Amino acid sequence: MRILLVEDDKNLNFSLKYSLEQEKFDVDSCFDGEEALYYIEETPYDLILLDRMLPVRDGISVLKQLRKDGVNTPVILLTALGEVNDKITGLDCGADDYLVKPFDLQELCARIRTILRRPAQLSPLKALTFADLSFTSESLTLTGPTGACTLSRREGALLESFLRRPNQPLSRQQLLLKVWGPDSDVEEGNLDNYMYFLRRRLRSVGSRARLVTVRSVGYRLEE
Amino acid sequence: MRILLVEDDKNLNFSLKYSLEQEKFDVDSCFDGEEALYYIEETPYDLILLDRMLPVRDGISVLKQLRKDGVNTPVILLTALGEVNDKITGLDCGADDYLVKPFDLQELCARIRTILRRPAQLSPLKALTFADLSFTSESLTLTGPTGACTLSRREGALLESFLRRPNQPLSRQQLLLKVWGPDSDVEEGNLDNYMYFLRRRLRSVGSRARLVTVRSVGYRLEE
DNA sequence: ATCCTCTACCAGCAAAATGCGCATGAGAAA
DNA sequence: TTTCTCATGCGCATTTTGCTGGTAGAGGAT
Numbered sequence: 001m002r003i004l005l006v007e008d009d010k011n012l013n014f015s016l017k018y019s020l021e022q023e024k025f026d027v028d029s030c031f032d033g034e035e036a037l038y039y040i041e042e043t044p045y046d047l048i049l050l051d052r053m054l055p056v057r058d059g060i061s062v063l064k065q066l067r068k069d070g071v072n073t074p075v076i077l078l079t080a081l082g083e084v085n086d087k088i089t090g091l092d093c094g095a096d097d098y099l100v101k102p103f104d105l106q107e108l109c110a111r112i113r114t115i116l117r118r119p120a121q122l123s124p125l126k127a128l129t130f131a132d133l134s135f136t137s138e139s140l141t142l143t144g145p146t147g148a149c150t151l152s153r154r155e156g157a158l159l160e161s162f163l164r165r166p167n168q169p170l171s172r173q174q175l176l177l178k179v180w181g182p183d184s185d186v187e188e189g190n191l192d193n194y195m196y197f198l199r200r201r202l203r204s205v206g207s208r209a210r211l212v213t214v215r216s217v218g219y220r221l222e223e
Numbered sequence: 224m225r226i227l228l229v230e231d232d233k234n235l236n237f238s239l240k241y242s243l244e245q246e247k248f249d250v251d252s253c254f255d256g257e258e259a260l261y262y263i264e265e266t267p268y269d270l271i272l273l274d275r276m277l278p279v280r281d282g283i284s285v286l287k288q289l290r291k292d293g294v295n296t297p298v299i300l301l302t303a304l305g306e307v308n309d310k311i312t313g314l315d316c317g318a319d320d321y322l323v324k325p326f327d328l329q330e331l332c333a334r335i336r337t338i339l340r341r342p343a344q345l346s347p348l349k350a351l352t353f354a355d356l357s358f359t360s361e362s363l364t365l366t367g368p369t370g371a372c373t374l375s376r377r378e379g380a381l382l383e384s385f386l387r388r389p390n391q392p393l394s395r396q397q398l399l400l401k402v403w404g405p406d407s408d409v410e411e412g413n414l415d416n417y418m419y420f421l422r423r424r425l426r427s428v429g430s431r432a433r434l435v436t437v438r439s440v441g442y443r444l445e446e
Numbered sequence: 447a448t449c450c451t452c453t454a455c456c457a458g459c460a461a462a463a464t465g466c467g468c469a470t471g472a473g474a475a476a
Numbered sequence: 477t478t479t480c481t482c483a484t485g486c487g488c489a490t491t492t493t494g495c496t497g498g499t500a501g502a503g504g505a506t
Binding site for chain 3: 412415416418419422436438439
């Protein structure tokens, strides 16, 4: 079970992370709200432990953003505030539980178990869109004006990179890293290959979006 | 939203019932554990507010009984005890939340909303349907246009996963998790096997529903 | 400007790897 | 026994990959 711990107090962060790992949870931790959003975008967590007071972007704002984006990963808010009103706003913003510091570690674990016990509700598959394109990474389905098709896994991962950063040039290095992972040693030519595949796909669904090459840099998705 | 309130203190029972009704909840109330079980058997509640100390049969025992019977209606335990250990046992017995008296009414309401917000877990008794199919998980009976048949337990569990999320691709991982449980280590090939069985079943009852494979992802039930 | 060269990129092919369907048989449970 | 569950194995289709020959564009020399 993958848990993301967001807590700016370094001591508490480390000790909590350690304790949860003792309980056989798989814990990533970070220290501010923006970082949290970045982590969450990258990894599908089963649970998020979210401190309410955070630098850069506070917990409630992170929570609201997540729910707005359709991410419904369970969230337990952690907080030093004990006011009833805070609890209520916290819960009504979409938190699944609310613990006031200092809390007992065993109680936290019990509440985590309680939440993880229930069937994980998969977030409704979110489609990425750009121009006349729509792509669901779950089902690897690409839809355009004249039809739809199913991409292979690599094609999907590659297209997703572009859809997440539309109009922005992505370097070959970035793409290789994202699509093939940091410790893969595929030939670079492979990327060319997949760009070719993707372009064919775009044409086949009749999209007017283009993958233009930025010579000696990389590629960019534009309309 | 139908709520069952189980609380032996008459004053608290009445005032809580009244307050919750003000909040537009549909509240039944009763005063001891046996009564509670009786009510629950009769009516499908969306939530149960369960006092821990009750005459005849205490809250924890009621809760255990329910879970043993496969009733997974959410339960919030209410209690005068504040010991951490009590919370932990309560939660680990299958409660969804735990409030210590005296609690704030608004906080209770917020926690109720939190629990009701998530998709109601279908009671396993009801028949699941999709397209021209109907399946009762209790009797493992699958009915289609040209006939009916009885599935094995695994087949049933697997089909149920699909019927609960029609048209949505389910990953092999999700399916293994749902059907075989989190700590089983069956070979993946087994899943292929059961997909094959299920497809045969669908054909045998003449359904036009199809289990399509989404390569490198999983499967999807569609019409 | 024209030509040349060099590099980065494109297109396609064919071999290798992988994912999946289906069959069979052994063991467990009913 | 019969039924259910599971592992294993083969074969097919798709995906992934490395490779090769060819093209386009940048920049320098003439």
